[in-house]
Amino acid sequence: MQEKITKEKVSVKKLLTLMLFLLTICSWSQSYEFENGTRTGNADIQNCDSCSGKIVGNLGGTGSVSVNVTVAATGWYNLQLFYCTGDPRAIRLTAGSAAAIAIPCEPSGGWSTAASKNINVYLNSGTTTLLWDNTNSWAPNLDKFILTPLAAGTNQTIAFGTNNSIVYNLTNKTYSIKFNGATVISNASAYANSDQQYVSTNFASAVYSSESFTDNVGSGTKHIFTLSGNYSLGMQQIFYTYTNKNYLAVQVVLTGNGSNCYKMSPLTSNQVTPNFGTGDARAVFVPYDNDAWIRYNAYTLNSADFTASEVTNIYNNTNRKGLVIGSLEHTKWKTGVTVSGGGSSSAYVSVIAGWTKQDVTRDARGHGWVNVGQTSCPSPKVMINATDDWRTGFEEFAQANAAMQPKYIFDWTAPKPIGWNSWGAMQTNINLTKAKAVVDFFHNDCPSFKTQDNTLYIDLDSYWDNMSDAELAQFVTYAKSKGYKAGIYWAPFVDWGKYNRQVEGSSYTYNQCWTKVNGNPLELDGAYAMDPTSPGTKARIHYFINRFKTAGFEMIKIDFLTHASIEADSFANNQLHTGMEAYQEGMKYLIDEIGGTMLVQAAISPNLATGPFAHVRRIACDAYTNINETDYTLNSTTYGWWQNQIYDYIDADHIVFGTASIGQNRARLLSSVVTGTVIAGDDFSVAGQWKTTAQSLLQNNDVMNVVRNEMHFIPADGNTGYNAANVFSATYNNVTYVAVFNYGNTTMTNNISFSRLGLGSGNYTVKELYSGATSTAQSTLNVQLPQADAAIYAISNAGVLSAPSYNWPTASTNYVFPNPASNSFRIKFDQIINGTATISLYDISGKEVWKNAITAEDMISSEIPVNGLSKGVYMVKVKATGHPVQNFKFVKN
Template identity: 80%
Template structure:
């Protein structure tokens, strides 16, 4: 009996011991060495003195390592990964059948020096294979990983609309759900000050909430206050708006000495938007429009970039999208890192305090923010999920516009249209040539005007070929013809790059240069000037006063990126970042302009320029070739949403030159699609561009489209580094469709109208360059020759009515040029495709010239009048099936 009892006790003891062992395995940390895993192809085991044992190296491409893990319960687990790498590399983790997770690894200090990072992984109970690879590139060497269960019992759920934030008070991480789907999982925050403060490592988190109102709207501010384990505190803040489907996140470091140079309110290894099948993309957004930089819609699974201020992850097939971006740009430069783990998942980190030479143009790190203060907040970051990624980016832009409202005066005049000298005239500006351009538009191309019957004639760089007296003469002459004169200036650069006295001041240039790493900062061949320097400001006052005295009504400001550079220091010692300096310099410039000029920005930061100008150039230095049009429209395809921030966007000068008619159509249409039209040829000298301008820049239907206050959207966002070929806009129940062919071969497009938001039914169609009309039902078929473009108006009424502008030229028949010296042409109100008889009479009614011409479209060929004496003549034009038209003209 005693033996039986003893055996029972032993059995119970063995069971208890086994349970303790199981609890040790399943309920606490488990360590897995990678050298014990299963390797493929070239993956090998290497020595590592600083590691726990061996390491697995030569990972990447088709070489991987997999490790089986066993857990008792389904749920989230913390995974601490130990790795070695001498340069930035990424490893990808796939847990069973789950989406792959991309894990960017910063340099650890060497190939056998270990570092670690923490992430969260969701595991099912039992055994799961963890596959570690990187099919796109080389991966770091791997030492080990440690798994430990996450206590999920301490969750704070915050609902807004059909969405929610789930904050884990234990791990200090959060997840975001849109319409019930977890889009962002286990996101953490960090701040770099005297050390790196990481939300996960704080001891405790306490939740409070309060009402708030900002420029976007009102709602609830949800605050998680973190303390313990650090000398400073942290707050993770979430802003939910009562009337918005999106939220904003922010991190704040608190306490004496809490100034920062780098912060992240959102870093997550598991951004899984749940878009379904289709073509999923992630958008690289540049910081500015310098150096022919382009947007890039990368396939998500191969994405590895940091976008400036905003990105969108979206499915081009069904258009669902996730937008993440900063809406505050007064102190920080912000980057959004996206590293694709697969077709439907990504690592995303929002980094306030990001610089990169190829993107932000900086050659040193970001400056410190809130020096000497007791708290340091990151910018607010908007996160939104939408059924249409394009709507998400426009919502983001609208939030930017209200969060940083206009500092410049409101533009209430119609959309500006004009000419700029840099397109072709460039360095050869003089008074005679400038006045000749005015004459060309007034006499030879009179329909090319704004809605309020004017043009902006803008002298670009090298305007200083002219004296101040000549500049004033030019302004007066332009006004006498009904036009407005514009001028160009780069307020924050020194092209001279040698020491001398600053114009309008007693300062020397070397007192004003922006110093970086002990030397003047040079970009684009010019030294940057410190925007906070009194010498820089005196120079601004001097030049702006010259422009105002001459009477200029428009100024194009250029090379503004120079004003935003991170510097060793600034003359204003209270400023420490490039964005703070930019704000001070731009405010001073706009104060000096004082509401007297239309202000256009050329090379400039995308978002921080919004409060200070009316027009921003979407891309810079594009000319007549179809490749230039593709470059310009790449920026329009993926950056069109900036039209919600600026009054207008501009596609740079429209240069026709000696390019083909198709390339000319495409170049003009690129400007119509982007926003404003700025002609760029040298109309002071003879050339093919004059005839092309007289045709293309006087097409009523195209110009009416250009003058309209409407915004074109790209039909698709799957073109990567290039431009979309279809854009559409709707105004007054008319849908306008712009179609481009950037190739050297004929293209055929079948455009599904439902993709453009049109319902099924019969529609009338007019191609606006040719005037050709037709009818369609569910699709528009477009065949385009090489390097060409077309613009269609689709409507369901019997006629396409033209806007009723306040001036007559665009909707009537007329002769131009008038007066004429050698020849004139006839502009018809509507397209003509037949023979016409042109008769010229003297004032006594005698026929002096009679000519039969065949007219195609709205503008006739030239009618030579060399043989006529100077004087006044009458012209009668008889067109088959049309009423007779009578004109009067003057022979010079």
């Protein structure tokens, strides 16, 4: 009996102790008023009617406030921050010697109206100084904060890849991710906005389960954390780990009747701390499309404060380690990735499905609802990938995108397309005579500018409708007679007229097809957007595509596709509610109408969502001869080159030579070589300096060999911010090609480390492809470029470098053109000729019939008159000081 009583007393004592401990944990909190802290700079104390006392304002720049906190135990604490702000602002918190934490603060309703948000902070026992500042911009006003210890909780650890893991806290419903054993993301949570905001950390319980899965990326294990309690709907946080891959995907799903959403985040964390070490830390703003001359920007991580479209990359340019976070699905959601730098080694990151911003996504209203009337609403899968080279991370992201959203258009199996487009210079002046003259120029005067399968795409851009359908068919036939393929241009989802009238090929009127936002047609780039799901829009597509197919066009450039992805009041297909859903329907209909008959090039269009529907995509917007425009174009290549893993090819827009300097023209052409395909753009139907430039640059077989082959250039560095990198490289058949640009107005010297290019030690043969000059180098490529110029080098340790010979009449690097000719010809030399050269012409009997000293311009001779010669075949001999004698055959018409 005594033993029994003793046991009961012990049990009661233990129970009382446990209850006291739990009570202490649950009720312990400390409140700190910011006005009691230590202020610096312009920070001051202000009145606030809705606050607990006064507030500290004028924070940011040199203004800061520090508050000392004392805790008994080392561990994680919930910090509830009370602030006031009339617009979105960020504050940064540095706890002792830890990395700074960026805390974006949404508008609270006014400068003296308080709101609050919760973050997790790790504190050591004892006293720690919490510094609150923002050296980059203004911060919100601060009222107070409350510290509460977080329970240690129960962790579910999931291993993936090599020494990587997910650590999910079943108590707090947050997760951390480790790559190579180091924590890269801490205390990440999820939320979903439906009838209210559902936040993972506020659910009562979480239960773990797992199952096998297979998607287009691969197979692996699907890890599901099912959350319930405290809300009318449920939530799942899902992690996809792939067999033999070092990255994962994360997703959040709202579950239950009425779980449709308009905004959700599978990953929001104040503590993203990639294990970069020291160096130049960056984060990339990625645009939604290529409209309005928007640029990529590689911000220093400390100053980053942006929302990128679909993906960002946080990386160290010095050692090249990187962390890619981005959406893998683009069929329903527009996704943004917010990055707010906390310092040189940390950032706040939030992935937001349901993000719009007018100057980025072009939307004038919020995102539409997803999965209306269904019992679950999933976010897109979001890749998280840490790599030793940030460039590899971007390419793996692109490859996963291409796999997740495979081609809807037919596979492109022909060689890389190159050609000409009329918008560069001809623009509104298109007619049949001029179009045929361009064909003649390439056929007669620039014959070595061709694809590997011996053709060109001659593309009529906007204002092709200056010509009748009969003339269009004549143009197609004429281009084919010369071995070329004719292309056409169209913008399928815009109305340039902007007035009500009957839609071509239908009984509908245009006002029935316009995309409406807030009850009015949405105007973008000077045109009304057309609802891609409207039967009138589809009838119009059928009408125009049928015209193009009847005429025989084999290529089409489609433009202003962003108009089809606009968030609208509603769509004709009332089962769809988001711009991306409408975009998918419209693009599928367009590609179905084309029916596998044409090469499809997308101009202005969403970067990633267009992947299934085009063979070629333009990397940037219109650009012309000026070196600054080449820099603009290559900014997009520098930070968006990885799209060549999504599209068959990307291009750098038309190459307009005009009357610019030879250096600017070398740079302009090289921008296309580096980006992907080459599309000439001058008006070759009329005489001008651009013809001579094209005949020289577009027939340099060494350079064109790089164009024709499947080479993928990558930037050597990614620390150029708003501008372009000046060094790109690609390796093909054991030869490394290095393109170097000088965008400035003074001579540039650049010593490029071979190790930075991925080359080992040893002696290398180096050939500059524009000039043909050869040299040797070891460990470093020393480049000196004049202002506004470019050069491309082929580097090999296999001896002499030479371009392959294609089966064209004038595929060599030195030749006579045009050949045959009636009035005059020029000579393209394979090396720069300085000064004069003596030219002699001999008839077939060996008699000299003409001789003169001519001046060479770079690598092209001045015109040699032959109108006085009889028809026949002649030999041409060239003697220039310091150069071997060169002989050519010429035919006089």
